[in-house]
Amino acid sequence: MRRAAIVGTGAIAAAHAESLRVMGERVELVAVVDVDADRASAFAAEWGVPRVHLTATALLEAEELDVVHVCTPPRHHVPVALDCLAANVNVLVEKPPALSLSEIDTLIAAERASTGRVATVFQHRFGPAAVRLRRLVSEGVFGxxxxxxxxxxxxxxxxxxxxxxxxxxxxxxxxxxxxxxxxxxxxxxxxxxxxxxxxxxxxxxxxxxxxxxxxxxxxxxxxxxxxxxxxxxxxxxxxxxxxxxxERATVEVEHLYGYTDAHWTVTPAPGHDEIVTRWREEPSGIVSGHRCQLAAFLDALDSGETPPVTLADTRNTMEFIAALYASAFTGTVVKAGQIGPDSPFHATMEGIGAPWVNTR
Structure with a gap:
């Protein structure tokens, strides 16, 4: 059985604790961390966690762990992840995984020197409908x-x-x-x-x-x-x-915080009704969420593979965000690969500063 800990016991931590519980004997939640001792103790009591620590440093010194779930406010994500990598412990970090491309690059460098791996919580990738969509796209079904x-x-x-x-x-x-x-x-x-x-x-x-x-x-x-x-x-x-x-169909999903197959619709182009049949071949009532990603994460650890979503995947999404801010704040078109270490938007998403900064 793998051993897990949660750092940060705010609202999102409950989703992680529930997902760990659903995994049954595959993984055990052995400790939680929060700077607020009372909140940490209350969370531990609610979820039956045996031990509480006040810092990630104390956690890593005291526990033998396979994975740490980082659920702190965003500015603490990278420091905690770096501590875990230094201890050769795997990390599952909530979004946003970092505050900048520079921080992501720091994590990538630290991961190269560690046996631990970092995966970002992008749970909507792992709902059965999204997995099916990517497969059918790769097979050319939709054109x-x-x-x-x-x-x-x-x-x-x-x-x-x-x-x-x-x-x-x-x-x-x-x-x-x-x-x-x-x-x-x-x-x-x-x-x-x-x-x-x-x-x-x-x-x-x-x-x-x-x-x-x-x-x-x-x-x-x-x-x-x-x-x-x-x-x-x-x-x-x-x-x-x-x-x-x-080319051959419109695929749509509308939900709020998680989807099932019922939230998706497939509308075929004229003459391509068979696509709907293909879509419905593998129905699922599973809700996209932390449970689906945690299962994939544990499967990867068991098989010796790199857990999804990798830092390379994450960097692509974070570069998209940096480019969006750069385009918005400079009034220019921004291309993939354009934001390097010399760009102000590499070190912070604010870059040159929001246009409303002097109007507060």
């Missing part, structure tokens, strides 16, 4: 990809940002582009492959924060697909939507 859209239209009121680490570049790394839409467009990227260039805008419409509360992008992919991406925390009718228009 060429033409058009796509990716909308994360959520609502977060002023009270949501009362927590001091939210809505700041230093602590959260960005607004809904970094913290909310990232799941949907990561899934978009996993289906459509390499992106080529981005034209974007980002605005601060209503929330009293440092970061954007809305961003929009037009994206061209290497295969010629064009896509729109919208990220918002100002949308009272909340939805998470993806649409792919292929």
């Amino acid at each position: 060429r990809s033409f058009v796509a859209k990716c909308d994360t239209l959520w609502y977060r009121g002023d009270a949501y940002f009362d927590m001091p680490w939210r809505g700041t570049w230093e602590s959260e790394g960005g607004g809904p582009t970094m913290g909310h839409g990232i799941h949907q467009f990561d899934l978009l990227l996993s289906v459509l492959g390499p992106w080529q260039e981005i034209r974007a805008v980002a605005v601060r419409q209503a929330r009293d924060v440092q970061t954007e509360d809305v961003s929009m992008a037009l994206v061209t992919f290497a295969d010629g697909t064009v896509a729109s991406v919208i990220n918002s925390v100002l949308s009272p009718r909340e939805t998470s939507q993806l649409r792919f228009d292929f």
